[in-house]
Amino acid sequence: MSENGFTTTLLHADRRAGTEYGAVHQPLHPSSEYAFEDAHELAAVFQGKPGFSYARQGTPTTAALERKITQMEQGVGSVSFASGMAAITAVFFTLLRQGDHLICSKYIFGNTNSVLGTLQQFGVEVTLVDATDVEQVKAAYQPNTRMVFSETIANPGTQLADLAEIGGWCEQKGLLFVIDNTLSTPWLAPAKKFKAGLAINSLSKAIGGHGHALGGTVTDTGLFDWQHYPNIFEAYRQGNRANWGLTQIKKKGLRDMGAAMSSDTAHRLMIGAETLSLRMAKACHNALSLARFLAAHPQVVQVHYPGLASHAQHKRATDYFSGRYGALLSVELQPHIDVFAFLNRLRVLALSTHLGDNRSLVLPVAHTIYYEMGPKQRALMGIADGLLRVSVGIEDTEDLIHDFSQALSAFSV
Numbered sequence: 001m002s003e004n005g006f007t008t009t010l011l012h013a014d015r016r017a018g019t020e021y022g023a024v025h026q027p028l029h030p031s032s033e034y035a036f037e038d039a040h041e042l043a044a045v046f047q048g049k050p051g052f053s054y055a056r057q058g059t060p061t062t063a064a065l066e067r068k069i070t071q072m073e074q075g076v077g078s079v080s081f082a083s084g085m086a087a088i089t090a091v092f093f094t095l096l097r098q099g100d101h102l103i104c105s106k107y108i109f110g111n112t113n114s115v116l117g118t119l120q121q122f123g124v125e126v127t128l129v130d131a132t133d134v135e136q137v138k139a140a141y142q143p144n145t146r147m148v149f150s151e152t153i154a155n156p157g158t159q160l161a162d163l164a165e166i167g168g169w170c171e172q173k174g175l176l177f178v179i180d181n182t183l184s185t186p187w188l189a190p191a192k193k194f195k196a197g198l199a200i201n202s203l204s205k206a207i208g209g210h211g212h213a214l215g216g217t218v219t220d221t222g223l224f225d226w227q228h229y230p231n232i233f234e235a236y237r238q239g240n241r242a243n244w245g246l247t248q249i250k251k252k253g254l255r256d257m258g259a260a261m262s263s264d265t266a267h268r269l270m271i272g273a274e275t276l277s278l279r280m281a282k283a284c285h286n287a288l289s290l291a292r293f294l295a296a297h298p299q300v301v302q303v304h305y306p307g308l309a310s311h312a313q314h315k316r317a318t319d320y321f322s323g324r325y326g327a328l329l330s331v332e333l334q335p336h337i338d339v340f341a342f343l344n345r346l347r348v349l350a351l352s353t354h355l356g357d358n359r360s361l362v363l364p365v366a367h368t369i370y371y372e373m374g375p376k377q378r379a380l381m382g383i384a385d386g387l388l389r390v391s392v393g394i395e396d397t398e399d400l401i402h403d404f405s406q407a408l409s410a411f412s413v
């Protein structure tokens with residue numbers, strides 16, 4: 001679409017698509033419904049002509065956001081949703097049917113893991129695998145396997161899936177590979193690099209970045225041939241087959257399930273997205289500095305961060321993301337340290353869930369986001385009781401290090 005780089009393309013996308021008065025942003029359209037001078041036009045939009053009818057299926061403002069995400073992912077089109085979870089559930093529930101089999105990384109976002117239980121109730125078979133090794137993914141194959149799903153860098157353990165190998169194998173098998181790119185963001189690498197057919201992003205995280213709007217997108221990378229995908233409804237097997245998958249996700253997911261993003265939210269997310277590369281660069285730098293500090297600290301048992309040479313997939317991370325390692329780390333303190341007492345001593349980091357925010361956020365994993373799944377499942381996923389997740393923000397580096405240092409100093413070695 002453009003020969004310019006990631007951020008240049010993003011910054012000039014709105015006016016290049018055409019705006020009134022030379023406005024550098026697409027206007028914010030609050031209209032719920034769109035009216036037509038000619039009844040033929042009204043009918044044409046319902047019959048597939050690009051346009052707008054009712055805001056539950058999108059507005060010119062959400063469309064502008066979708067164009068930007070499509071450019072970031074180097075894809076062919078995107079659909080936006082009210083949250084990342086709405087995007088994920090739309091993919092699962094519109095593309096999988098009873099009797100299908102899904103191979104899914106066992107290192108996934110807790111709420112996505114929860115959705116898998118619902119999918120199983122509807123008769124979809126799910127096999128959880130250690131996706132850091134392509135052989136484990138291959139071993140899970142069944143004749144009814146339809147989809148392979150993985151995140152990039154896992155939260156909170158920071159395991160990095162064998163994405164390039166999995167993508168190559170899915171291509172060979174004709175399987176749909178879906179990547180949730182939220183943790184690394186398309187700035188570290190577009191999901192297309194790993195041959196994903198669909199890229200999902202929670203825009204609530206680093207892409208929006210300011211902790212003031214929720215959103216999600218599904219992007220078609222253009223790599224998957226929908227002609228051979230059996231679960232496309234007859235109504236959507238029409239016209240250019242490159243659009244079939246996204247059309248079904250939009251109609252059966254966005255329109256019917258109804259988790260639509262508002263124009264106001266799309267506008268906020270676009271403003272945030274403009275600085276994604278700057279914010280991520282700083283947050284990656286902060287995370288690496290903090291990870292190195294913590295790894296050398298006597299009160300720390302282990303730090304999980306792909307930028308450390310001790311990380312099991314350090315070399316892979318370097319290859320995939322050009323020497324940038326993301327903004328999330330997790331840390332296990334010495335067992336005698338009461339994590340609650342430690343957390344209550346922090347003065348800069350906020351005790352909060354969420355990630356990819358400008359502010360650094362920390363939380364005790366087993367007691368919060370992984371509480372509902374219980375100790376057995378946590379053990380299976382390698383979540384220690386004292387594990388802290390740190391989403392590193394863009395603060396001044398030394399303030400973050402100092403905050404950890406002063407909080408740890410209260411405890412004896």
Ligand SMILES: *Cc1c(COP(=O)(O)O)cnc(C)c1O
Nearest residue numbers: 083084085109180182202204215
């Ligand atoms: C947060 C998150 C989601 C869900 O996004 P929401 O916008 O909060 O619904 C999905 N996947 C990953 C990896 C996430 O971190």
